[in-house]
Amino acid sequence: MKIVTWNINSVRIRMDHVKELVEKYAPDVICFQETKVRDEQFPLIDLQAFGFPHVHFSGEKSYNGVAILSKIPFSNPQALSWCGREDKRHTSIELEGGIEINNFYIPAGGDEPNAETNPKFAHKLQFLDEMTAWSAGRVDDGKKRIMVGDFNIAPLETDVWDHKKLKNIITHTQTEIDRLDKLQASGNWVDAMRMHILPEEKCFTWWSYRARDWRASNKGRRLDHVWVTPPLKDSVKSCEVLLDLRGLEKPSDHAPVLVEFDL
Template sequence: MTDSLTIATWNINSVRLRLPIVEKFLLEYAPDVLCLQETKCPDGNFPLAALRKLGFEHIAINGQKGYNGVATLSRRPFLAEERRGFCDKGDSRHVATDIPFAGDKLSLHNFYVPAGGDEPNPEVNDKFAHKLAFLDEMGDWFASFSSPSVVVGDLNIAPYEQDVWSHKALLKVVSHTPGECDKLEAVREAGNFQDIMRRFVPVEEKLYTWWSYRARDWSAADKGRRLDHIWATPDLAATATGMEVLREARGWEKPSDHAPVLMHLKA
């Protein structure tokens, strides 16, 4: 018996403000699971009823008022849920769910990594120091993973040269500094995860998921970065049949500055 599963990830930049485009995405692209980041919504105000009407009966939330926040919406029941805190900050930046797949289960980790502020110097920028510490804690935890797992989310780092519009121009810009890029690779390798997006788009080709609101015409300027990621352990990576970045969603009405990313699994 075969099974197929589509998992999407999207930094929505306020789930209540952008509920219409979340609904549009779910209706038109029909993923089995959608992981949202930067929901900016306390758990009690999350739009559960509207999303359950679309068939997403199972919703795991880790939210807070006005900032951060992650949520995983699923057509399939959760076998387990976990919310982990990082760096003793009390931020809502992670939720994990075990989801049935191919007669077994996979552990799906939904992350929103700190952006890190503007100055890439942890000695003068506490936000950047927090980002680096968060990544270290992620890596230490991932080293203990043993079950089939997927990590998705806004990891706020574009690690490769072709993950940004200009490697040279962004070398000293937070999200593409060499230290951050090396640290994110170390985190991924600690969990023995494969980069699913780069499995389907060669590392020599440009690949973006985020375009700044500051650009007058974001699409024409195309000064993007790949800040959103999908990783999978080798057993699950072997079942991946496709990946897509829904660039057109960046142009929808009242859009997020991120585009959704989808991964298709079949086993």
């Protein structure tokens, strides 16, 4: 089974990119973040025509929004709310065979890493705390789970282009990294990407639009993640950041991440 997670930064604008992804890599499940479309305008029929009859989505106008596309039948679709808001940052499904997939878009956090003066950063930390409590409450059931999405945190020094320059910049501050570590520990989550892209290797999934030549400068960050619970750890067979999709005309600033499982 091939799963892709991708912050697509507006699904309707990038339907041609989705088509290329599907034709070239043949994923079985695609998890989108930042779909940026209300549910009544979601391109359901067009996406189903790409070979994904089973779709679960939760969106809003111009911001956020998440969706899961699947070739495999699923049950129990959910879209949980967080921090007392309705800002469409989570969807989940359960595939045939009992594998649960959770798709998250964690808040970016604004520009200043100070929760007292920056409400956006305070929101991000609260969101992570709520995710941790949610995860901890389910850790002992032994269920096979996959958690993917744009976490907006690059935890390792090799997840950013320059650790020293970015250690006080949101996405790579110690405060965020500590919160993400607590979340990971709460569910005994395994970083599936770093099972196959070794922790000492640079790995990026996001490059700013500000860079004229993002490939040459390569000032990236790994903001997109795939985690699994221990019962799925040995099933993770490969991981790839699909750089060619980031290189298309008018791309998302994120590259898709493809993880393959042997189930």
